[in-house]
Amino acid sequence: MVIRPALLPALAVFAAAARHQNFAHAAEELHLTASAVSHHVRKLESLLGTTLFQRHARGVTLTPEGRQLADAAAAALADVSAVAGNLRPDAGTRVLRISTLHSLVHCWLLPRLPQFCAAHPEVRLEIDTSPALARFDEGGPDLAVRYGPGHWPGLVAHHLMDDAMFPVASPRLPGVAGITDPRQIASLPLISDLTQQGWREWFRAAGVRGVRLPPMHSFSDSTDAMRAAAEGIGATLARRHLALGWLERGDVVRLPGPTMQARFAYYAVYPAHRPLAPAASKFIDWIKQQAKEAPWADAPERRPPGARRRKAREEAFLTRP
Known part of the structure; x- marks a missing residue:
């Protein structure tokens, strides 16, 4: 059977x-009404002589025939999109829009990005670190790196790396030289970064009970909290993947006590309903590899020559009592 060109819009609506x-969600993506989406789908079903969706009180689900057509339509539309992209004069350049945390960009991502740019010179990055959660609508980001529990409605999440926290302070902070026990840290000025896990949880993990915490300096961003600690304002809980540079430069030193495992982790996420752009797929593969090779990687892999010595040097800074 040959599908007439006039029915191609119906096929595109069906793919969405x-x-x-969900007809209402598809309508929102396509800037149509739900009834218009339903009309296009019924037109396609009439042409093909088969039912593509099972309608029920809670919505719709694909029939086996609908699933076959959906897979073929998605592949065909992706091919057309790729070819159309190659027809542009600037086809050699791909813009990749990423939404992520300012602290992760400043302390972890930026030192590694030159490797990605060298490997993929055709990709131009647009990185947004505004505190508002990304909206994956038209003109929004292609993907985001989020810190959280790992499940968000409507999003595919790729685990990157777990998190943990330990106390640090500037070696110039008065009283730091005399700290030999976790309980003594409560006598220092303390800094928080509004995380859901903070000093009270850390003292509990350290086995310190009945400690009276002083009023704290508070910053909304982990980078600002680290900078405040480096300037000698007080002690803060450093995040293990963000602390390396500060420790290597000697801006802060690690204080006595345990490393506390965080409840949340870092994830690369993107909309489940939207095909992933090739540049975004490359970035996810790259950042997952970077996360594997980072200090405290959850599943250590074989590393290139010199990486083992570099990792040992990094972990020496990060585990120093």
Whole structure:
């Protein structure tokens, strides 16, 4: 059977409805009404002589025939999109929009980004670190790096790395030289970064009970909290993946006590209903590899020559009592 060109819009609408398995959500993506989406789908079903969706009170689900057509339509539309992209005069350049945390960009991502740029010179990065959660709508980011529990409605999440915290302070902070026990840290000025896990949880993990915490300096961003500690304002809980540079430069030193495992972790996320752009796929593969090779990687892999010595030097800074 040959599908007439006039029915191609109906096929595109069906592909969106199949991704969402929800006519209202597909309508929102396509700037149509739900009834218009339903009309296009019924037109396609009439042409093909088969039912593509099972309608029920809670919504719609694809039939086996609908699943076959959805897979073929998604592949065909992706091919057309790729070819159309190559027809542009600037086809050699791909813009990749990423939403992420300012602290992760400043302390962890930026030192590694030259490797990605060298490996993929055709990609131009647009990185947004505004505190608002990214909206994956038209003109929004292609993907985001989030810190959280690992599940967000409508998003695919790729685990990057776990997190943990330990206390640090500037070696110039009065009283730091005499700290030999976790309980003594409560006598220092303390800094928080508004995290859901903070000093009270850390003292509990250190086995310190009944400690009276002083009023704290508070910063909304982990980087600002680290900078405040480096300037000698007080002690803060450093995040293990963000602390390396500060420790290597001697801006802060690690204080006595345990490393506390965080409840949350870092994830690369993108909308489940939208095909992942090739540049975004490359970035996810790259950042997952970077996370594996980072200090405290959860599943250490074989490393290139010199990496083992570099990792040992990094961990010496990060585990120094």
